[in-house]
Amino acid sequence: MHSPRSADLLFAQLDAAGRAAKRPWAVDHESAAVTVKDGQVHPSDVAAAARRFARTAAERGVRAGDRCVVRLEKPLDVLVAFAGLTALGAVPVLLSARLDAPTAHAALEPVTGPLHLLIAEARAADFPDSLTPGATRLIWEDAVSAVAEGSVEPPPHGVELAPDQPYLVTHTSGTTGVPKLVVHTRNSFYQQSAIQTRMLRPMFLSGYLAAAISPVHVRTLSGILSALRLRHSLLLLASEESDSVGAQLERWRPEYLETHPNSYITWEGLAAEGAMSSVRMFLGTFDAMHPRTVDAMLNGSRRRLAMFTEVYAQSELGPIAFRIRTRRTGRSRNTVGAELAGHRVGRAIPGYSRIRVVDEQGNRLPRGASGRIQVRSKGRFAGYLNFPERFTENLFDGGWWDSGDWGARTATGTLRLHDRQVERLSGATSGIALEDVLLDRVPELAEAVIMETDGRLVPVLVSRSTAPVTEELWLAATRDLPSLAPPRFVAWHDIPRTATGKVRREVLRHRLNG
Numbered sequence: 001m002h003s004p005r006s007a008d009l010l011f012a013q014l015d016a017a018g019r020a021a022k023r024p025w026a027v028d029h030e031s032a033a034v035t036v037k038d039g040q041v042h043p044s045d046v047a048a049a050a051r052r053f054a055r056t057a058a059e060r061g062v063r064a065g066d067r068c069v070v071r072l073e074k075p076l077d078v079l080v081a082f083a084g085l086t087a088l089g090a091v092p093v094l095l096s097a098r099l100d101a102p103t104a105h106a107a108l109e110p111v112t113g114p115l116h117l118l119i120a121e122a123r124a125a126d127f128p129d130s131l132t133p134g135a136t137r138l139i140w141e142d143a144v145s146a147v148a149e150g151s152v153e154p155p156p157h158g159v160e161l162a163p164d165q166p167y168l169v170t171h172t173s174g175t176t177g178v179p180k181l182v183v184h185t186r187n188s189f190y191q192q193s194a195i196q197t198r199m200l201r202p203m204f205l206s207g208y209l210a211a212a213i214s215p216v217h218v219r220t221l222s223g224i225l226s227a228l229r230l231r232h233s234l235l236l237l238a239s240e241e242s243d244s245v246g247a248q249l250e251r252w253r254p255e256y257l258e259t260h261p262n263s264y265i266t267w268e269g270l271a272a273e274g275a276m277s278s279v280r281m282f283l284g285t286f287d288a289m290h291p292r293t294v295d296a297m298l299n300g301s302r303r304r305l306a307m308f309t310e311v312y313a314q315s316e317l318g319p320i321a322f323r324i325r326t327r328r329t330g331r332s333r334n335t336v337g338a339e340l341a342g343h344r345v346g347r348a349i350p351g352y353s354r355i356r357v358v359d360e361q362g363n364r365l366p367r368g369a370s371g372r373i374q375v376r377s378k379g380r381f382a383g384y385l386n387f388p389e390r391f392t393e394n395l396f397d398g399g400w401w402d403s404g405d406w407g408a409r410t411a412t413g414t415l416r417l418h419d420r421q422v423e424r425l426s427g428a429t430s431g432i433a434l435e436d437v438l439l440d441r442v443p444e445l446a447e448a449v450i451m452e453t454d455g456r457l458v459p460v461l462v463s464r465s466t467a468p469v470t471e472e473l474w475l476a477a478t479r480d481l482p483s484l485a486p487p488r489f490v491a492w493h494d495i496p497r498t499a500t501g502k503v504r505r506e507v508l509r510h511r512l513n514g
Contacts, residue, residue, distance in 0.1 A: 003163040004190035010221065011050060011087040012157035013228040014079075018044030020231055026208060026252045029238040031076035032120075033144040039251070041076065043228075050083035055148035057084060061116075061136045064089030064159045067169070068116035069108065069131060071123050072140055073097040075215040075236040081118055081140070082221060086167065089159030090116075093169040093181065093385070094216035096499035101126040106178045107171060110386040118143065163187035169385050170218045172315050173286075173498040177506075181385035182315045184218055192318035192379035193222040195352045197229050199309075199322075203281055205232060207255035212237035212245060212263060214499050218315055219285060223258075232256075242266055246275045253278035257297075261287040262501035265446060266492075268293060271300025279303065285311040285319070286500040288343045288417065288432050292440045298327050312345035312417065314403060318379035320353050321346045321415050336437070336480050342407055342416025343432040353377045357409055362396055370408045370429070372421060374400040423505060425450070427457045428482045441477040444469050446492060449503050451512070459487040460508065462495065488512060 006012055024040035034041055034049040062068055068085055070092045072078050078094070085092045093115070095104050104126065108115070115131040118138045130137045167186040171179040184192075209232045213220050227234055235252050237245060240263040249257075249270070257279045259267070264284060270276065280303040284294075289310045298306050305326065312321040323346030348355045357371040358364055365371045376399050383391040394402040406418045418430040425431050431450040438448040438459065447462035463469060468489045478484055496507040 002190075002194070004186055006155070006157040006160045008190055009086065009158065009167070009186060010225045010228070011047075011054075011083045011154075013225055014043065014050060014083050015047040015156075017228040017231055018042065018047040021233070023233055025233055026235040026248070027076060027238075028236075028244060028248050029074050029076065031074055031080070032141045033077055033080040036076070043234075046076065046080060047083070049080045049144065050087065051154065052148070053080055053084035053144055054087040054154045055152060056143050056146050057090070057118075057136075057138070058088055058152035058154070059148045060138060060143075062088055062090050064161065065165075066090045066114065066116055067093050067111075068118055068136075069093045069095060069127075070216070071095045071097060071104070071117075071119045071126065072215075073120055073122070074238050075220075077120070077140060078215040079221075079224065079236075080144070082168070085118075087154040087158040089161050089165075091166045091169060095171065096214055096216050097123065098214075098499040099171075099179070103178065107181060107386055111181070161186060163190075164382075166382065168218065168221070170216060170315055173500055173502045178386075180387055180390060182218070183382045183385050184379075185382050188318075188379050188381055189218065189222055190225075191352075192218065193225040193229075195319060195349060195379070196223055196226040199349075200226055200230060200232075203256075205255045205281065207278065208233050208235040208252050209256040210235035210237060210249065210252070210254035210258070212240045212259040213286070214260070217286075217500065219313065219318070222318070240266070242270055246270045246273070249275045249278070255279060255303075256281045256283070258283040258285075260284075260501035261289050261293070262447070262497065262503075264289065264293045264297065268296040271296045274300065274302075276300035277302040280306055282306070282308040283311065284308070285313045287502050288345070288436075290436050290439050292436075292443070294325055298325065310345065312415065314375075316381045317353070317375055317377040317401060317403070319349055320375050320377065320403070321348050321355060323347075323414075339437050340429055340433050340481070342418050342430045343436060345415050345417050347413055347415065352379070355409070355415055356400065357407065365408075367409050367411050367413075370406060370418060373403045373405040373407045373415070373417075375403055376400055425452050425457065426455060427452060434481065437481065438477065442469055442473065444473070447495060449495065449505065449508065451505065451509055453485075453509070453513070456485045457482060458485045458512075460495075460512065461487045461489050462492045463489060 021043045024042045034045050114135045116136040117131050120140045163186050167189045261284050279301050282297045294308045308325045310323045311319045313319045354376040406421045435448045446464045449460040451458045496504040
């Protein structure tokens with residue numbers, strides 16, 4: 001297994017890709033750190049901005065090994081800050097701008113040791129003071145406009161540190177509480193990127209790689225490193241709104257497209273209008289991809305060999321399993337029992353991950369039996385910054401990590417995901433699979449969330465129009481499904497979500513019961 005050096009990581013690869021780039025990247029947003037002209041920015045300018053910021057941060061007291069909380073909104077700004085801090089050997093602690101201030105404070109509250117702070121001016125009121133005594137508090141716009149007068153200059157490839165040293169801290173989705181701060185080493189980050197590089201290389205993509213995903217997530221940054229190593233051109237999207245995204249896709253005609261699964265749902269209309277016609281490869285991770293939405297994306301592409309890759313992954317591990325769909329393979333027509341047996345997420349990634357299903361005592365279960373999903377991964381993280389005890393609780397002998405998910409492996413080795421362990425249903429095998437079926441059978445639905453309350457399965461539904469689904473249509477769609485309570489219709493914006501679009505089910509439950 002290759003151990004990464006600084007030359008393999010993001011700061012050095014950004015600089016190398018910038019010097020080799022034949023065309024600019026495309027973006028839909030401005031940046032305080034680098035000039036954007038007509039929606040384009042050259043990667044060499046991004047690399048230069050990262051080096052300038054590294055000099056300023058060093059002058060203000062940021063050193064190798066220091067942690068620096070980063071609370072910025074725009075993908076370009078996050079990339080520049082991340083590259084600049086890691087060039088110094090500092091450890092960015094990346095907090096999504098979509099986290100509200102109380103949640104962000106709660107995530108940081110248990111952390112011991114000095115914490116620098118880098119924050120956008122628009123968010124400065126969220127953290128009006130330094131996080132710890134003697135630590136630096138940087139306003140982003142000031143930091144990137146300052147001219148560093150000191151002589152501190154990061155090495156050409158960034159500070160060289162051991163592969164097992166911390167490289168970045170990101171956070172989990174926080175669907176069930178305060179987000180956990182996930183510590184990745186230089187090696188675990190590199191391994192996550194390396195497997196993505198290996199999977200992308202045979203695609204021979206030559207057009208833009210478009211991404212509208214959380215800019216502070218480890219998947220985003222490891223994916224950018226993969227693109228840099230393969231010298232791909234990026235289309236970085238800050239907006240996931242259909243009108244904005246449609247205009248960008250029409251202008252730049254990307255070959256690759258990735259967003260959060262629930263954003264794909266809102267883009268089904270774009271696919272029908274032809275905005276995805278240039279896309280040859282779609283990718284979805286962060287959450288389960290509903291089959292109806294996968295079909296819509298594939299049917300919206302005019303590429304002969306268009307494919308949709310669904311990746312089952314976690315912040316702690318990187319990619320775990322994957323499944324590829326094409327128009328040619330289509331969807332097998334299963335009985336309703338097979339459809340409800342769990343959401344298929346594919347197989348483990350050869351040479352990178354291994355999967356087993358165990359009972360509550362940790363004993364391996366036979367194929368077909370439901371249990372706790374545990375994983376061994378080359379990209380496994382090093383621990384939680386704010387809840388260190390959770391790491392040892394979930395790590396089993398042999399390096400097996402308990403994912404917190406419940407599922408089963410089929411006779412052929414395919415993994416079926418049921419639900420989070422804490423969200424298991426008594427009235428159905430899998431809430432996720434039941435949601436898949438409902439969305440497939442009722443095209444008028446934009447979202448379906450199955451909640452269990454007092455032993456009853458309650459469908460929480462979002463209609464595509466202001467008119468709810470008719471009772472006749474609903475009864476026809478659910479006649480052969482597990483017994484469901486009368487549906488509750490809500491608006492799309494009434495569904496509480498994480499920074500990556502996942503439904504915060506406990507928050508939703510409290511809202512409905514309140």
